[in-house]
Amino acid sequence: MVGIMKLKYVELYGFKSFADKTKLLFNKDISAVVGPNGSGKSNIADAIKWVLGEQSAKSLRGASMQDVIFSGTDIKKQMNMAQVSLILDNSDKSLPIAFDEVNVTRRVYRTGDSEYLLNKSPVRLKDIRELFLDTGIGKDGYSMIGQGRIDEILNGKNEERRYIFEEATGISKNKYKKSEAEKKLLKNEENLAQLCSELKVKKQQFDILEKQSQNAKEGIKLTNRLELLELNLLDKAIQKNSADLQNDKSKLEYIDLELSNSNDKLNKLTNLIYPVQEEIDRKTDELEEKKENQILGDKKIQSLENQINILREKNKFFIADKERLEKAINIKKEKILNFKDLIVEKEFKDVEIKSKKEEVNRQVIELNKVLEVKRLKFNNLKSEKNLLSISIEKNKEKLSDLKINKNTKEKLDDSNNQLKLNYISEIEKIDSLLKNKCTEIIEIENNIKNVEEKISKNVEVINEFNDKKNVIIGILEKLRLQLSTKKNDYLKLESQKDILERQYKSYDGYYRSVQDLLKIADKNTFISSKIVGVLADLIEVEDKYKVALDLALGSSLQNIVIENEEDGKFLINFLKKNNIGRITFLPINKISANKYNVKHPKIIDTFNNLVKNDKKIDGIIDHFLSKTILVESIEDAVEVSKDIKGYRVITLDGEIINSWGSMVGGNTFKKESNGLLNRRKELDDLIENLHNLSIDINKINEDINSKNNNIDKLNQNIQEFESANINHQINLNNFNKNIHELNVEVMFNNKRKDEFSELLNKIDDELKQEDFSEIEHLTSSIEKEESRMEIVSDNIEKLNVNISEEEKKLLLNKSELDVLIRDLSIIENDIENIKIDLEDNSKTLKIDEDSLVKTINNIENSNQEIEKLSKDMFNFKSNLNLSNSEIVVVEEELKNLITKIKEDKIEIENLKSLISEFEKEKYKLELKIENSEQKVNSLRDDYKETYSITDEELDEKLKRIDKIEATKKEVLDIKSRLSKIGYFNYESIEQFNIISEELDFLNKQYDDLIASKNDIINMIKSIEKDMKETFADAFEKIKIRFNEIFSILFNGGEAEIKLDSDDVLNAGIDIIARPPGKKLKSIALLSGGEKALTAVALLFAIFEINPAPFCVLDEIDAALDEANIKRYIGYLKSLVNKTQFIIITHRKVTMEMAEILYGVTMEEKGISKVITLALDEYKE
Incomplete structure (x- = not known):
């Protein structure tokens, strides 16, 4: 039973209509939550139900679990998380957890992720449910009662009704233990099946190794016996040969004595010839032996070289393959990295080029305007320079004339008269010229007007083309978006097709x-x-x-x-x-x-x-x-x-x-x-859809290419009209230049005319009087005009350079604009192609990497073998080189010795014939002795080779030999028996011992699993027994109290709960209710109020037998009339000492019973707020 555990408070954040963090303190025995319909008060009950593990979105009045997250309003944006925390007072340790306060939190994110926290530590839903077993708290408990729950209790399925009674009778925890035990039992049976399979395999291995180990033991025994027999036979042979050898050596000693006497005589004649010859013979034997060893060494080295060459050839192939694969992998990795970088670079460049294109286009327009202004300024300066030049020249001439006139005035009177006539003639010519120039100016102005009209029309056409191009670019963006969507759809359908195809081909299902x-x-x-x-x-x-x-x-x-x-x-x-x-x-x-x-x-x-x-x-x-x-x-x-x-x-x-x-x-x-029906049709539909998508993708690609072609054509047209405008602009500049030059010329001629007129007047004046004061004035004027001339020339030069630079910039910008348009198209095509290459390279990279691992292993194995063989060959070559050196030395020594005795041999030939008989006899004995020694050595070598031992080990064996009676017959018999046994594995004895231990271990495991299975079965039986007794006892108590409380709430009548079968743990539970004055009938025929009161009577009975720490009653009083609601409230008050009640209600009578009221309102549409009112303070 639960003691004083209480619900302290609930905290909501982002849950349904509670957008802001809301904390509801439940520090009273009875708390009421009130508010108008739609204010969100039932969301508090939903929040408590949700935090306790409710998994049905439908039960929470939503379509999916993400629907519990605040969805936003016109003013407040939606939230991405919902969180509810439930804090319980656990100071009496009613819950099996070492904390005085228990904080249960649940969060859900809009992504679909969710988590549970227990005292702020992540836990599983399973842990939360286990914690509240047998407390009445939880998804299937009776701490959360609303209208829907009443219907479930009275009209719902038996299994739903049983959940409440199992929780109320306190068997939920045992039922959970039983379920866990049954899972363990199932796991135990799976382990048993797997272990039986392993035992079967191990038994087969045991039978095989048992036979092999027996053969090995018998083989080892016979091999040891054979070795001992052959050692004894070898010892006998050595002993016999040693006796014969000793006899022959005695004879040889005698002959040597005789020969020594003869040689003494010979030595006197030969002066040490014999020792030299003996040395020659010895060196000759030594030389032959060394050459024979050299031949054998060469063969061995050749064999090793062949093996090494074969391995090296293989290694070359492996290394070449490795290099090829490494190169291919590096190339592919580099390509993949390059492709990725290139895609980023290209996409960045695409944006950069588009931006740059707009900038360059703007610069072209600005440069045209700047050039036009600067050219006009340039022309004006040139005109001014020309005028200044003419004026300076004229003034200089005038100055010169005045000076001359000053000196020769008397001589010039006649000339002045003539000059006057000349000036009049010049004035007439200038008047005629001015008339012609004015006509030309009018014609050029008409041409300028025509050219400007053409430029204006071309600009309009260019704007129209740009508008069309922008429309096509917009369509292109949509087409590319459609293409991307279609490709994604294609990949999804292709994946579905592959899955369905695999299922179809593997007959899945x-x-x-x-x-x-x-x-x-x-x-x-x-x-x-x-x-x-x-x-x-x-x-x-x-x-x-x-x-x-x-x-x-x-x-x-x-x-x-x-x-x-x-x-x-x-x-x-x-x-x-x-x-x-x-x-x-x-x-x-x-x-x-x-x-x-x-x-x-x-x-x-x-x-x-x-x-x-x-x-x-x-x-x-x-x-x-x-x-x-x-x-x-x-x-x-x-x-x-x-x-x-x-x-x-x-x-x-x-x-x-x-x-x-x-x-x-x-x-x-x-x-x-x-999934079996229509599977082929679904596959065909998918294939058809893929085909249609492929057609759509191709069509979109064709449309994109077509639109790109249209853009290219429009760009070409724009370029043509812009080029035409540039030509028109050049013509316009030329016209402006011409008209400017004409105006300058008119102005110049007008000035000349004025000057001639003035000169004419002056001549008239000069003819009348003489005045040379103008010389000073002209000198000052010339100086000023020359100073101005320098300034204008300098400005013209600077402006000319500046115009050239601007024209170059304009030309470069136009060229750059053309390049940018072309590059933009190329880059977009490049990006698509690079993505395709990236996918292809990624697939083949994995294959090459797997091949490379295998090739590296092959190279390492070959290198190890080459290294081993190379070491062996090095040793042989070292020995061979040493032998070659020795042969050269011996040959040189032999040559020296033969040269030394060549002349002396002739002199002693007669003496040699005398001792030849002794030499022959000695040779025979030596040969016999050598044969005997070789025979012994041969026997020793055979034994050493057979048993793989050294001379020292053989000598040691012969010293410690166990003497036995050995016969060749027994040796042959043992060899025959070993032949029948055949090859035997020495390791099989150890392997047999290991498999025996493993088999014993598995048998022990099997016994342990059987024992564990029996323990689990017994535990399940024990749990079932306890559950039956506990359930039956508590059920009977609830049954009695249900009838009593029903009579109290209805002022009479009868009510009963009973099991529909003798199976206590699985039987359905029937509820029978008969209000006063009515016959016993189906619960379904009761009125809404009667149903509600019946359910309340049953819940109150449960609370009396096994009270929950707290209970949320969500508008269950809605169907009760005034009389019934007073009895309901009256009885509810009697339960507050055991259970804390949170009541969601509309009824005034129920509100008056509460110690604290929480008013839920919506000051802002869609967002719930809570207002708290302590009724005891209010009443006071």
């Missing part, structure tokens, strides 16, 4: 026996020829009928259709022979059925008419479906089954009424086919 037979048929054409197909593959139906058809045919969908009974007999025998399993076969020639024509307004059709199939299997389809009727709903099914007998009726949702009257259905049915 079929029984194992059907799968095995169909897989064999795929490889065996003879078996395949016997099969028409699986029934599921031979029929099609509209999607809306799939669920119903799936249930109508059930496992018959996996029946295999065949042509006749003979094929069926063959296939059944084939199944038996290959131990495949059982399959139902449907012979086409044997199965048939009548077609029935039924009519009813509620019938869609008989199912055989709704299925599409080959006509040859009509009989099979009619057999299964001609007496199955399809209707819309369960109500229609009930009506049709009453009117039409002998038919099975099935609804679109899958409810079935069988011909004999049984009904099948319910909300646990998943409304989807098992």
